[in-house]
Every structure is written in C-alpha cells, then in structure tokens.
Amino acid sequence: EIATREILVDWQQQFPQALLLQTFTKPIFGKPTFFFEIIERRCQAKGFGEGNFRALFEAIEREQNKRGSLGM
Known part of the structure; x- marks a missing residue:
C-alpha cells in the first residue's frame, strides 16, 4: 500500500523502528x-x-517523461 500511494520510507540501520515517511x-x-x-x-x-x-530523482524523471519535457 505504501508504494501505491507513492510514499517513500527512510530509516537508519541502527534504529530500524524510527521511520521517516515522505x-x-x-x-x-x-x-x-x-x-x-x-x-x-x-x-x-x-x-x-x-x-x-x-x-x-527517478520519480521526477518519470513525471518529466510523462510530460515529454525530459529532453531525451
């Protein structure tokens, strides 16, 4: 469900229970x-x-590709 809602998750190995949702x-x-x-x-x-x-960065590139503004 997190991926389908486009939520990024970050954590540090020494504190895996401490999550940053973005x-x-x-x-x-x-x-x-x-x-x-x-x-x-x-x-x-x-x-x-x-x-x-x-x-x-990859998400930004995908959005630019959708709009045809990546310049490739």
Missing part, C-alpha cells in the same frame, strides 16, 4: 517547479529522507 504533492502551478513535501517521523526519526534521494 511524499510530495503534484505541482500546484502551471509550471512543474513548485510542490509541497510532506514528512511524517515515527519513533523519533531524524533527518530529511536522505536515503530517498535516488527514488525521488
């Missing part, structure tokens, strides 16, 4: 440059989803 809205203006990030921290999770960087 998702992003669709762009809110005509140009796809402004969106909101929503973060939920569980069990005192720290950080800003550093482990999700690659997944976020």
